[in-house]
Amino acid sequence: MAVDRDRFKSLLKEKGFKMTRQRLVVLEVLAENPEQHLTAEEIYERVKVENPDIGLATVYRTVQLLLELELIDRINLDDGFIRYEIGSIEEKEHHRYHHLICMRCGKVSAFQDDMLEALESGVREALGFQVIDHEVKLYGYCKDCLEKETNNRLQEERV
Amino acid sequence: MAVDRDRFKSLLKEKGFKMTRQRLVVLEVLAENPEQHLTAEEIYERVKVENPDIGLATVYRTVQLLLELELIDRINLDDGFIRYEIGSIEEKEHHRYHHLICMRCGKVSAFQDDMLEALESGVREALGFQVIDHEVKLYGYCKDCLEKETNNRLQEERV
DNA sequence: GTATATGCAAATGTTTTGCAGCTAA
DNA sequence: TTAGCTGCAAAACATTTGCATATAC
Numbered sequence: 001m002a003v004d005r006d007r008f009k010s011l012l013k014e015k016g017f018k019m020t021r022q023r024l025v026v027l028e029v030l031a032e033n034p035e036q037h038l039t040a041e042e043i044y045e046r047v048k049v050e051n052p053d054i055g056l057a058t059v060y061r062t063v064q065l066l067l068e069l070e071l072i073d074r075i076n077l078d079d080g081f082i083r084y085e086i087g088s089i090e091e092k093e094h095h096r097y098h099h100l101i102c103m104r105c106g107k108v109s110a111f112q113d114d115m116l117e118a119l120e121s122g123v124r125e126a127l128g129f130q131v132i133d134h135e136v137k138l139y140g141y142c143k144d145c146l147e148k149e150t151n152n153r154l155q156e157e158r159v
Numbered sequence: 160m161a162v163d164r165d166r167f168k169s170l171l172k173e174k175g176f177k178m179t180r181q182r183l184v185v186l187e188v189l190a191e192n193p194e195q196h197l198t199a200e201e202i203y204e205r206v207k208v209e210n211p212d213i214g215l216a217t218v219y220r221t222v223q224l225l226l227e228l229e230l231i232d233r234i235n236l237d238d239g240f241i242r243y244e245i246g247s248i249e250e251k252e253h254h255r256y257h258h259l260i261c262m263r264c265g266k267v268s269a270f271q272d273d274m275l276e277a278l279e280s281g282v283r284e285a286l287g288f289q290v291i292d293h294e295v296k297l298y299g300y301c302k303d304c305l306e307k308e309t310n311n312r313l314q315e316e317r318v
Numbered sequence: 319g320t321a322t323a324t325g326c327a328a329a330t331g332t333t334t335t336g337c338a339g340c341t342a343a
Numbered sequence: 344t345t346a347g348c349t350g351c352a353a354a355a356c357a358t359t360t361g362c363a364t365a366t367a368c
């Protein structure tokens with residue numbers, strides 16, 4: 001996924017920001033790693049490969065800016081890091097975070113589902129709360145870990 | 160909601176822990192403030208009223224212990240604090256965190272809903288991911304804020 | 319030219335940890 | 344008695360901020 005330089009530039013200009021090499025590179029790293037939920041440190045390491053002079057503080061300042069511009073999403077997996085990933089193109093108005101977090105291997109994958117719209121309208125009617133955005137995290141065991149466990153069990157029974 | 164001292168004691172004993180005044184008081188504070196999603200600091204302040212000699216580190220160590228014993232739940236509202244609240248009695252196997260977070264006044268309220276079970280079984284079938292626990296956060300505007308906004312608008316029109 | 323952005327280092331603020339003394343069992 | 348717990352202070356950690364310099368426009 002390539003970054004549209006000119007669109008980025010005019011998006012920045014709209015809000016009085018300047019286009020810089022650092023901002024472009026941070027956005028590019030995120031665009032090149034979709035659904036990778038990178039931490040600031042991870043973004044920093046990848047940016048440094050081609051831009052060794054960049055500072056970690058700039059990465060932190062840039063992700064905040066990109067969040068403001070709604071170009072990226074923030075994900076909190078409760079492991080002490082805030083993570084970022086490029087926003088999906090299809091669903092611009094509603095940011096939908098649905099993440100499957102494996103409690104064994106820690107792998108995180110995303111999925112899409114519109115089922116929660118029913119929940120949201122229910123909340124509106126029952127409690128008078130108007131939902132603007134939501135975040136859903138499902139914790140459990142991924143396919144791979146479930147299969148491994150089954151294999152181990154079979155092996156144990158054989159012994 | 161009073162804490163059952165003896166049950167707490169035997170629960171600790173089961174895992175080789177000791178019952179202490181500090182642990183009991185921390186649990187009591189959480190039991191007396193259901194659905195209050197207190198931070199460690201807030202728990203500390205409330206505990207100190209009757210136990211001025213307690214240390215903040217003990218509060219941190221105790222909430223970790225209570226989480227392990229599944230007596231309390233952890234909530235992360237992405238505001239830089241980890242919050243804790245007493246676990247609800249009815250739903251022991253599944254910890255269900257559903258929180259409504261007002262983007263205007265910051266008020267947090269909880270609600271209960273079993274709708275997500277359908278989502279979970281769907282995820283199991285489609286992706287092979289076995290869901291054990293989930294967390295849902297809905298961001299939006301609470302009833303009070305919506306009403307205030309409406310009132311303000313009416314007043315502006317009148318002027 | 320000037321307003322904005324950067325890099326560095328220092329500060330921040332929450333949470334964790336080391337350790338000597340204390341307490342429950 | 345002794346294994347486990349506590350309080351204190353220091354450390355650890357991700358993230359933010361101040362400031363002088365550099366850069367975009």
